[in-house]
Amino acid sequence: MTSRRPLLAALLIALTAMAIWPSGAWSAEPKPKPYRIYMALWRGWEEAAQGFKDYFTNQNIPVELIIRDAGQDKSKLKDFVAEAKRLEVDLVFTWGTTVSEEMLGRLDTVAADKHITEIPAVFAIVSQPLGSMVKDFASSGRNITGTTYLVPTETQANLIQSYRPFKRLGVVFNPLERNAQVAIGEFSEVGAKAGFEVISRSVDLVDGKPNPASIPAKVAELKKAKVDFLYIPPDTFLNVNRDILTGAALEQGIPTFAAGENPVLTSKAMFGGVYRYYTVGQLTAYKAEQILVHKIKPAEIPIDAPKRLSIIINMPVVRQLGLYPPMKLLGLAEVIDPTEGKGK
Known part of the structure; x- marks a missing residue:
């Protein structure tokens, strides 16, 4: 009987160790290198x-x-x-x-x-x-x-037409921003086929830089040119100064469509068709x-866009302009309405 005691003692030690240290701790693999x-x-x-x-x-x-x-x-x-x-x-x-x-x-x-x-x-x-x-x-x-x-230009034009038919599309742009100028060119090509005109105004340059203070005057010029919609192209300068641009358009009573989400989500553009x-x-x-x-x-690996297009409507701006979207378009849209405390 006494010869078994060392074996029992060793077994007891092993069992105690297993209880204290989980088995995974002994065989854990190193974390993969990030x-x-x-x-x-x-x-x-x-x-x-x-x-x-x-x-x-x-x-x-x-x-x-x-x-x-x-x-x-x-x-x-x-x-x-x-x-x-x-x-x-x-x-x-x-x-x-x-x-x-x-x-x-x-x-x-x-x-x-x-x-x-x-x-x-x-x-x-x-x-x-x-x-x-x-x-x-x-x-x-x-x-x-x-x-x-960016949503394809023709799709953007169709979205604007589905909200409200138009004949003149206004654009304020930064002359130093190539993306905006490309967008204007593409819209002009689509317009030639679809029957609408693109009227653009370049912001003023001061010391070689675009001047935000010139934006309201350019929007006013587009109002005099009787544009039906203001298009906000992809442009970092306009995005940074989106409050000035969308505020001026709202003051002139011009509905706005944005190629990016920020002018709609965080400013006063009326609606947009975007990839979030x-x-x-x-x-x-x-x-x-x-x-x-x-x-x-x-x-x-192909270069492509997300599969889902998001239509975003800024309801406070809609109310202020009195231009409510067709029910069919509204049913497809994400409605931003802070006064309701929710987005739909």
Whole structure:
């Protein structure tokens, strides 16, 4: 009997240890190394960036986000390129046309010493990537891929017509913003076929920069030209000064349609047809996952937009203008109505 005591004592110690330390603690595998993503932003953290981040959280994909904001200062972007290369990150995310073109390079100017070429990259919130950054939406032909966020011009025109038929479409634009000028050109082409005219007014430049104070006068000129709608194109300057622009239009009694969500959601544009920034960010993260996790080359990943179009109607502005949407359109829309304390 005494010979069994050492064995019993050893068994008791082993059982006690198992009770104190779960079995998984002895066989736990090390946590996977997070993917390092360099996020280059243009005007701070917003919905597309949040959607990008949330995707990885929801998919349980470990990432380390290295976030840099240019604060609309173009001169900082060359330093971002150098830093991303020095850190040898796994992927670069660029937000907006300016950041993407400056860091990833345009097709006709891309250079390995000035741009991100060896590190795979994804871009988001780029207005006109085709022809400027990529050869084709099916394949960039480069070490990059990304998403588009603008609803096709013809679809935008049809949405405006479905709300209220129009013959004259007014546009205030920044002459230094190529995206806005491209949008005006595309609307003019659609208008030539659909039977409406595009009337545009450029904001004034002071010391080589667009002057926000000139916006109300330009809107007043469009009112005198008897425009039926004011179109707000993709333009950082107009987005920053959206309260001035939409307020002036409202004062003149001109309904507004926005290509982006901010003038409707956080200002006084009447309605818009958009791909929501948050959804664009998530789709961009999905493409990043294909690159990082599934090892698919960026050039093999198509560039596209979210599948779902959002129609957003700003009901307080609708009431102030007295221009209520048709019931069919209203039934498809997301209604923003702070006075009701909810969005529908």
